[in-house]
Amino acid sequence: xxxxxxxxxxxxxxxxxxxxxxxxxxxxxxxxxxxxxxxxxxxxxxxxxxxxxxxxxxxxxxxxxxxxxxxxxxxxxxxxxxxxxxxxxxxxxxxxxxxxxxxxxxxxxxxxxxxxxxxxxxxxxxxxxxxxxxxxxxxxxxxxxxxxxxxxxxxxxxxxxxxxxxxxxxxxxxxxxxxxxxxxxxxxxxxxxxxxxxxxxxxxxxxxxxxxxxxxxxxxxxxxxxxxxxxxxxxxxxxxxxxxxxxxxxxxxxxxxxxxxxxxxxxxxxxxxxxxxxxxxxxxxxxxxxxxxxxxxxxxxxxxxxxxxxxxxxxxxxxxxxxxxxxxxxxxxxxxxxxxxxxxxxxxxxxxxxxxxxxxxxxxxxxxxxxxxxxxxxxxxxxxxxxxxxxxxxxxxxxxxxxxxxxxxxxxxxxxxxxxxxxxx
Amino acid sequence: xxxxxxxxxxxxxxxxxxxxxxxxxxxxxxxxxxxxxxxxxxxxxxxxxxxxxxxxxxxxxxxxxxxxxxxxxxxxxxxxxxxxxxxxxxxxxxxxxxxxxxxxxxxxxxxxxxxxxxxxxxxxxxxxxxxxxxxxxxxxxxxxxxxxxxxxxxxxxxxxxxxxxxxxxxxxxxxxxxxxxxxxxxxxxxxxxxxxxxxxxxxxxxxxxxxxxxxxxxxxxxxxxxxxxxxxxxxxxxxxxxxxxxxxxxxxxxxxxxxxxxxxxxxxxxxxxxxxxxxxxxxxxxxxxxxxxxxxxxxxxxxxxxxxxxxxxxxxxxxxxxxxxxxxxxxxxxxxxxxxxxxxxxxxxxxxxxxxxxxxxxxxxxxxxxxxxxxxxxxxxxxxxxxxxxxxxxxxxxxxxxxxxxxxxxxxxxxxxxxxxxxxxxxxxxxxxxxxxxxxxxxxx
Ligand SMILES: Cc1cc2nc3c(=O)[nH]c(=O)nc-3n(C[C@H](O)[C@H](O)[C@H](O)COP(=O)(O)OP(=O)(O)OC[C@H]3O[C@@H](n4cnc5c(N)ncnc54)[C@H](O)[C@@H]3O)c2cc1C
Ligand SMILES: Cc1cc2nc3c(=O)[nH]c(=O)nc-3n(C[C@H](O)[C@H](O)[C@H](O)COP(=O)(O)O)c2cc1C
Ligand code: SF4
Numbered sequence: 070x071x072x073x074x075x076x077x078x079x080x081x082x083x084x085x086x087x088x089x090x091x092x093x094x095x096x097x098x099x100x101x102x103x104x105x106x107x108x109x110x111x112x113x114x115x116x117x118x119x120x121x122x123x124x125x126x127x128x129x130x131x132x133x134x135x136x137x138x139x140x141x142x143x144x145x146x147x148x149x150x151x152x153x154x155x156x157x158x159x160x161x162x163x164x165x166x167x168x169x170x171x172x173x174x175x176x177x178x179x180x181x182x183x184x185x186x187x188x189x190x191x192x193x194x195x196x197x198x199x200x201x202x203x204x205x206x207x208x209x210x211x212x213x214x215x216x217x218x219x220x221x222x223x224x225x226x227x228x229x230x231x232x233x234x235x236x237x238x239x240x241x242x243x244x245x246x247x248x249x250x251x252x253x254x255x256x257x258x259x260x261x262x263x264x265x266x267x268x269x270x271x272x273x274x275x276x277x278x279x280x281x282x283x284x285x286x287x288x289x290x291x292x293x294x295x296x297x298x299x300x301x302x303x304x305x306x307x308x309x310x311x312x313x314x315x316x317x318x319x320x321x322x323x324x325x326x327x328x329x330x331x332x333x334x335x336x337x338x339x340x341x342x343x344x345x346x347x348x349x350x351x352x353x354x355x356x357x358x359x360x361x362x363x364x365x366x367x368x369x370x371x372x373x374x375x376x377x378x379x380x381x382x383x384x385x386x387x388x389x390x391x392x393x394x395x396x397x398x399x400x401x402x403x404x405x406x407x408x409x410x411x412x413x414x415x416x417x418x419x420x421x422x423x424x425x426x427x428x429x430x431x432x433x434x435x436x437x438x439x440x441x442x443x444x445x446x447x448x449x450x451x452x453x454x455x456x457x458x459x460x461x462x463x464x465x466x467x468x469x470x471x472x473x474x475x476x477x478x479x480x481x482x483x484x485x486x487x488x489x490x491x492x493x494x
Numbered sequence: 495x496x497x498x499x500x501x502x503x504x505x506x507x508x509x510x511x512x513x514x515x516x517x518x519x520x521x522x523x524x525x526x527x528x529x530x531x532x533x534x535x536x537x538x539x540x541x542x543x544x545x546x547x548x549x550x551x552x553x554x555x556x557x558x559x560x561x562x563x564x565x566x567x568x569x570x571x572x573x574x575x576x577x578x579x580x581x582x583x584x585x586x587x588x589x590x591x592x593x594x595x596x597x598x599x600x601x602x603x604x605x606x607x608x609x610x611x612x613x614x615x616x617x618x619x620x621x622x623x624x625x626x627x628x629x630x631x632x633x634x635x636x637x638x639x640x641x642x643x644x645x646x647x648x649x650x651x652x653x654x655x656x657x658x659x660x661x662x663x664x665x666x667x668x669x670x671x672x673x674x675x676x677x678x679x680x681x682x683x684x685x686x687x688x689x690x691x692x693x694x695x696x697x698x699x700x701x702x703x704x705x706x707x708x709x710x711x712x713x714x715x716x717x718x719x720x721x722x723x724x725x726x727x728x729x730x731x732x733x734x735x736x737x738x739x740x741x742x743x744x745x746x747x748x749x750x751x752x753x754x755x756x757x758x759x760x761x762x763x764x765x766x767x768x769x770x771x772x773x774x775x776x777x778x779x780x781x782x783x784x785x786x787x788x789x790x791x792x793x794x795x796x797x798x799x800x801x802x803x804x805x806x807x808x809x810x811x812x813x814x815x816x817x818x819x820x821x822x823x824x825x826x827x828x829x830x831x832x833x834x835x836x837x838x839x840x841x842x843x844x845x846x847x848x849x850x851x852x853x854x855x856x857x858x859x860x861x862x863x864x865x866x867x868x869x870x871x872x873x874x875x876x877x878x879x880x881x882x883x884x885x886x887x888x889x890x891x892x893x894x895x896x897x898x899x900x901x902x903x904x905x906x907x908x909x910x911x912x913x914x915x916x917x918x919x920x921x922x923x924x925x926x927x928x929x930x931x932x933x934x935x936x937x938x939x
């Protein structure tokens with residue numbers, strides 16, 4: 070069986086699955102249940118300087134699909150609303166009871182050197198294996214000059230990271246906000262501040278829906294709503310890109326990553342690791358289904374690794390990074406055409422109408438003598454965009470077949486139609 | 495109530511409350527949650543086979559999509575614009591051989607989308623909303639249309655004609671409108687007086703008046719209508735039933751299944767309905783199944799449905815046949831009635847086993863008897879030809895052209911009394927609407 074042990078930012082873990090700093094890691098009771106379920110580690114709910122914050126009633130909004138499946142949730146919760154000492158005492162207890170599991174202390178403070186340093190030391194003394202600096206919360210805390218208000222200013226990211234690194238000797242994870250234009254800028258700042266790793270992403274700033282009766286954003290608090298942090302599987306593509314960018318950027322490629330954002334199953338985790346992450350953190354998926362989801366995360370990842378012949382996480386970590394390139398590096402001679410497997414086709418017509426109305430009019434619909442329709446791809450019109458394949462409800466009914474010779478390689482900078490083509494010689 | 499019926503709980507006769515409960519909704523309405531879940535299963539096919547399979551060509555993917563976006567009014571309007579009796583059809587259509595039978599999900603081995611149930615969700619939703627009637631009348635054309643028969647064909651024709659701006663008078667022999675929606679469909683499919691609620695809804699369009707107790711061949715004649723109206727539509731359905739042709743068919747207890755069902759549908763209390771203890775139903779169509787199942791639910795101890803051929807040849811759909819089974823109806827196949835026993839009142843029936851020989855159904859000479867204190871005949875309905883004198887009849891149905899016009903110019907017909915598709919509510923609604931359009935073309939010509 071594959072070995073799921075891994076090292077994330079210098080912290081050893083029995084598996085790559087940690088719970089992200091959020092309600093699931095708010096107190097000893099939850100964390101013990103998480104460890105019982107099999108989670109390798111937790112990032113404790115963000116700790117702050119007393120007096121604790123006060124939370125509102127009505128905190129979460131949801132983006133549902135039409136089947137009430139949750140695509141994403143958002144929240145307007147703040148950091149822990151329990152006194153620091155209560156949290157630290159519980160951390161000490163759990164550390165002692167669960168020596169093989171990881172507890173990372175998440176923290177947040179105003180942009181004052183002393184505040185960060187004092188809090189960091191207090192938390193470190195509780196026995197946590199690392200600290201995570203929450204520079205990402207995009208609601209509430211940022212209005213007090215914390216969270217994303219720090220994470221959006223590269224100098225502050227660097228300073229805060231450095232301050233904490235100066236006073237503790239355990240690994241420091243800087244947690245990044247996605248609410249910026251270029252993730253590389255704060256990632257480089259964290260790197261320059263000597264972070265051992267970055268955790269990303271925190272939640273995406275959002276309004277998840279508008280209550281059309283109350284005429285207010287949800288979640289609605291007494292008739293009003295505020296923007297909140299969006300998370301869950303809907304944000305996974307955003308997080309994957311940010312992780313991929315940090316991994317392939319020469320300035321940051323040595324930075325370790327604890328990947329977060331929409332991880333809902335082992336496959337999501339494997340994808341983040343393939344793009345260079347050392348481990349993953351999960352919040353929404355656990356909030357939707359409970360801690361038991363980790364069972365299949367562990368089992369599924371290890372079965373997949375066995376099938377692929379990967380013995381350890383490092384065996385496939387970052388394997389997709391070299392294949393993540395700029396558009397200009399893609400081969401323009403590569404040519405694929407859609408192929409419809411007529412035996413599998415259920416004649417829903419979705420590929421036809423999608424291509425006909427919005428793509429390249431490359432799928433014909435011809436009435437069959439005995440009733441029903443036959444759908445056929447016109448190779449000459451098909452540009453190989455994949456749209457039909459995505460809208461087809463039947464798995465593997467539409468496939469893409471490669472039709473170029475598979476030999477020649479031509480990029481846009483070399484392309485004859487490019488007016489700014491690089492000189493051939 | 496569910497599809498299953500298990501009978502008396504303690505072996506004693508069921509009490510009135512239990513019997514009443516046996517006629518609750520056989521397909522309880524979908525909850526909001528179920529409707530959302532089910533609507534999201536629809537693939538939103540393009541040029542969808544379900545639309546082709548629906549005799550009224552409802553844009554099914556569209557109305558289901560509208561349910562999933564929470565646009566119930568729009569969804570119901572999509573349905574009703576193709577089929578003004580979408581509410582009844584959602585309850586009684588044999589969807590397994592129509593829309594749901596052609597759902598592409600069948601091809602992937604999945605359950606088809608519950609189109610009928612979703613249709614009901616949308617139409618009921620609109621009817622409960624207390625909003626104005628969703629359709630409007632065109633400017634008055636000053637034309638007058640007579641409709642004979644207030645069944646699905648007649649009412650659908652009346653509604654579509656009213657929409658076109660004509661003034662419609664409906665002549666109905668019975669004291670209530672709805673035709674077999676009111677008098678024939680199984681009680682557990684049409685609970686809470688739905689037939690009348692639907693008639694009221696349909697009449698909200700305006701421009702339609704119904705004259706009850708006026709029958710063609712009685713108070714009115716085709717000639718008088720032709721003189722008074724610009725066009726006439728006949729939607730009289732099938733008013734007669736086939737006879738067994740056996741001696742003793744007039745014995746007490748031998749009756750038409752249609753009459754039995756009509757009594758049941760019209761009874762204030764189900765316990766008022768006269769049902770035997772040993773009921774034999776003769777026939778293999780949906781009427782036979784409906785009569786048998788309802789007899790069972792009324793409290794008959796034994797109900798046996800006897801059909802002269804096999805299950806394959808029954809015109810009752812598979813769903814209906816299953817329904818009979820899970821309601822405890824005994825089904826005897828390959829048997830034809832040969833005698834009625836009893837002295838003034840039926841006491842039993844004798845049957846001869848049949849088989850197919852050289853493509854023909856023949857008796858085998860083997861006979862058996864079943865005790866019976868009630869025999870319900872459901873061996874087919876036929877056109878009541880008397881009132882239709884003067885019209886050309888073909889194969890037992892009023893002959894019409896592609897434009898639904900009969901052999902008399904300006905007289906149109908539709909529904910069970912003509913030969914289009916199957917004798918189904920949905921087909922009759924389609925006939926009525928299409929005939930109305932043909933009449934408008936005729937009047938404009
Ligand atoms: C027991 C039974 C169960 C059925 N179950 C189903 C089912 O589950 N699903 C389904 O799709 N279909 C079912 N059907 C078939 C369906 O009911 C018919 O196809 C449909 O009602 C036909 O509509 P119509 O308007 O042509 O005729 P009808 O519904 O028969 O209406 C004819 C109307 O004309 C009136 N009328 C008759 N003669 C005259 C006259 N001379 N003058 C004035 N008025 C007259 C009648 O009183 C009646 O109101 C069933 C039929 C029966 C008998
Ligand atoms: C209700 C809620 C509260 C959260 N609170 C915190 C927090 O206190 N500190 C923090 O760093 N992140 C917080 N997050 C962000 C999560 O740790 C995580 O970064 C984000 O939800 C993305 O991961 P996911 O898609 O697996 O949920 C919170 C998220 C949620 C849903
Ligand atoms: S790949 Fe794109 S262009 Fe080709 S058939 Fe499919 S939808 Fe049309």
